[in-house]
Amino acid sequence: MAHSIDSLKYSSMRHYLHGIATTQQELGHPNPLIQNPLIWRMFKAIKRLQGHHAVRKRLPITVSVLQKIDPLVDTKVTQQLCLRAAMWLGTCGLLRSGEFAAKNSSVPTLKRSQLTFHDSKRNVLVPILQCKEFPTYMVLRLEQSKTDPFRQGTDVVVSNPTAIRYMLDYLHARGPCLPRQALLVGSDGNALSVGELVKFTQSLITKANIPNSHLFLGHSFRKGGATTLHEIGYPDSLIKQMGRWSSFAFATYIDTPLAKLVEAGRAMGTTDTLSIQPNSSFWDVYSLQ
DSSP, rough: OOOTTTTTOOOHHHHHHHHHHHHHHHTTTOOOTTOOHHEEEEEHHHHHHHTTTTTOOOOOOOOHHHHHHHGGGTTOHHHHHHHHHHHHHHHHHHHHHHHHHHHHTSSOOBBGGGEEEEETOOOOOOOGGGGGOSSSOOOOOOSSSHHHTTTEEEEEEEOOOHHHHHHHHHHHHHHOOOOOOOOOOOOSSSBOOHHHHHHHHHHHHTTTTOOOGOOTTTHHHHHHHHHHHHHHHHOOOHHHHTOOOGGGGGGGGGGOOOHHHHHHHHHHHSSGGOEEEESSSSHHHHOOO
């Protein structure tokens, strides 16, 4: 543990310790972690030493942010139409950047065949480029994701009309393509990379005079989608389902404006505080009775 302090995080050490303990028990030996205070004192010390490393802050790319930078997109350039469609897809689909853009060549890229458009009766609209009916929603089929360890695949439903329209604008500008070709294409002709997407988004945010553009990163799209739904007033249970979270840890993704915190604090001193009907699913579990 001491040797690994500069190469492993304390969270990884904990996983390794439990892996060692499990192997020992499977071999018929006692659990080496039980009644061994030296290990846990060492673990606590390492956690404290590494605790000063600050987590890189990420600001959410909400729908309101996308609306502010929309006028800055050059709609005559197909590449910028692609990037605009990608931004709206990421936020409205609560997607991780690596799920719709390429991080490296070893990760499978998103294919054109993985995106389908549907009408109100759930029928697939084909061919979409010749269809006169505006889709009700589109479905992005993810072959693998962080929350799908067994690689069974999952469907992400995106029904935001603006996100759908911008995706159609891009596909029309791009023209026909083979099903196995990349859905989103970068300036180099290959699958759109996370780096190019983030760089373009930050440049628009800077032009829109939105502060701290360097804090809008790849994960800001997923964070922005959760924050947008929370601001609108949708319950936590729905946000959890749309973001494919297995727990309510997604609450850490939501950025609550300072004005909301001040308003909540001031409401605590009013006489009608208990008459407030909160939107959070927390109140479905814990009542005031």
